[in-house]
Amino acid sequence: MRKSVVTAVAGLAALAVTATGCSGKSAGDKPDIEIGLISPMSGPFAVLGISQQNSLNVEIERINAAGGLNGSKVKLVVRDSALDPGKAVQAANELAGNDAVKLVIGPSLTAFYDAAKGTYEKNKKLNCQPAVSTGSFSGLKYGFRSQDPFDLDGKAVVDWLKKEGVKSLGLVYDADDTGKNTDALLKKLLPEAGIKYLGWETSRADDQSHRAYVEKFKDAGAIMLSSSVGGSKTMAAAAETGFKGKLVGAGSGMQNISFIEASGDAADGAVFPAALYQYPERLDRSQWLPGYRKHIEAVEAKYGKNVGPKTGATSPKGTAIAADCVYVFEQAVKSTKSTDATELAKAIENLNLTAQQTPSGNAIQPGPSHEFYHQVHLYQWKKDGKGWFTKEITAS
Structure with a gap:
């Protein structure tokens, strides 16, 4: 009798170990x-x-x-x-x-x-x-x-360029799928807007400078640049060459302050499309959308913000x-x-x-x-005595 009880207890213990598993989780817990x-x-x-x-x-x-x-x-x-x-x-x-x-x-x-x-x-x-x-x-x-989406981005930028009276544009972009797609989109949108397309200068990841690309478009009304790290090199080259036309982003990458750091004052007036980005606008935070404000302030509290050592421009670390x-x-x-x-x-x-x-x-x-967003915003970088900020210029 005693032996039967001991055996039964041992069996129950074995079942308990099996139920909890090797992870040490208690019975009923769900995996991550x-x-x-x-x-x-x-x-x-x-x-x-x-x-x-x-x-x-x-x-x-x-x-x-x-x-x-x-x-x-x-x-x-x-x-x-x-x-x-x-x-x-x-x-x-x-x-x-x-x-x-x-x-x-x-x-x-x-x-x-x-x-x-x-x-x-x-x-x-x-x-x-x-x-x-x-x-x-x-x-x-x-x-x-x-x-x-890039097609909405491209249309917003081209519509703005048309309104500004720009007559020609050159593209400086990485030789990748995004560059190919952007080139194809401009070939469609620019003629419809009456803007001459001057072509695509294909940049490389190992380029030390984009000066040669920018100089080919020195007389262009605008240069469109990459949203990736190469775009900041194009911005820097525009500053070096004294490019007088408009600088526009193909996508939202220009919101990154590394673009401002690379080009300094040449970025004043540069335009980029993006999903909502209220952080650098001159708005009281009470005007921010509530879900956006909650998230950005949580990021700031935990991780802080990026600060450009040369320009003082800031962005959230999220x-x-x-x-x-x-x-x-x-x-x-x-x-x-x-x-x-x-x-x-x-x-x-x-x-x-x-x-x-x-x-x-x-x-x-x-x-x-399967697109989350169906609207894009246009922003323009500006600089004044208080520093760098953006102004929304989205057409109503």
């Missing part, structure tokens, strides 16, 4: 929901990856402080692409095959994503892209864009459009009570989130296009 980030965390474009990571951490900490998602804590898993396409694709393959990862953000840059999106689709891996400006997402089932990826994922999980990628993708398609509530301050209505 992992979110992957693939972005440059080192090298010349590390500011992008670090800013994305900071904003994602702020949103994840907010979710976990409120009890997590469906009883699970959320965890960020980071992979450094180092602007290396091989590393970016390798990381995408790894995270796409990891069942614990329910959402992947990145890899940043259009060419890297183009090489990875097939793997995401094959593995039914939900993914969100806040640094992929060109290409279409409407044919994807699991991919969504959380950035101002990027709110990346935070939108987590916010949208959160809403979809809550509505479906699931982390199944197919269910979540359908739920995200049907979201209709107001500009008041999102971290970026942009309304989000993805629909079948």
Whole structure:
């Protein structure tokens, strides 16, 4: 009898160990929901990856402080692409095959994503892209864009140039997929606006200077420049050569203060398109959209802000459009009570989130296009005695 009791107790103990598992979690605990980030965390474009990571951490900490998602804590898993396409694709393959990862953000840059999106689709891996400006997402089932689309960016800039009476434009851009797409878009938009296209000077990652490119467009009414690190070299060359035309961004990269640091006073008057970016405007923070203000101030409190050593220009150490990826994922999980990628993708398609509530301050209505945003803003860098700021010049 005694032996039977001991055996029974031992059996129950074994069952208890099996129930809790080797992780040491108590019975009933749910595994973490992992979110992957693939972005440059080192090298010349590390500011992008670090800013994305900071904003994602702020949103994840907010979710976990409120009890997590469906009883699970959320965890960020980071992979450094180092602007290396091989590393970016390798990381995408790894995270796409990891069942614990329910959402992947990145890899940043259009060419890297183009090489990875097939793997995401094959593995039914939900993914969100806040640094992929060109290409279409409407044919994807699991991919969504959380950035101002390049065709809307291009139209906003060209419409402004037409209004300003600009007669010619040259493009200086990296010889990558984004550059090819931008070149093709300008070939379509500029003739419609009556602006002569002077062509595309293809820059290289190892260029020490972009002076030769800028000098080819010395008489142009405007130069359009890259949103990536190369764009700051174009801005610096414009300052060196005394270029008198207008400088315009092909996308939102010019909001990065490294562009201002590279060119100094030559950036005064430069124009760029972007999703909502109220931080450098001369606005009282009470005028900021509430979701945007909450996110940016949380980033500032935890990580501080970037300050240009030469210009004193500032920016938050975060990027709110990346935070939108987590916010949208959160809403979809809550509505479906699931982390199944197919269910979540359908739920995200049907979201209709107001500009008041999102971290970026942009309304989000993805629909079948899988585009989070359907409006872009135009901003102009300005400098006065108080320093650098932006003025919104979006056409009403």
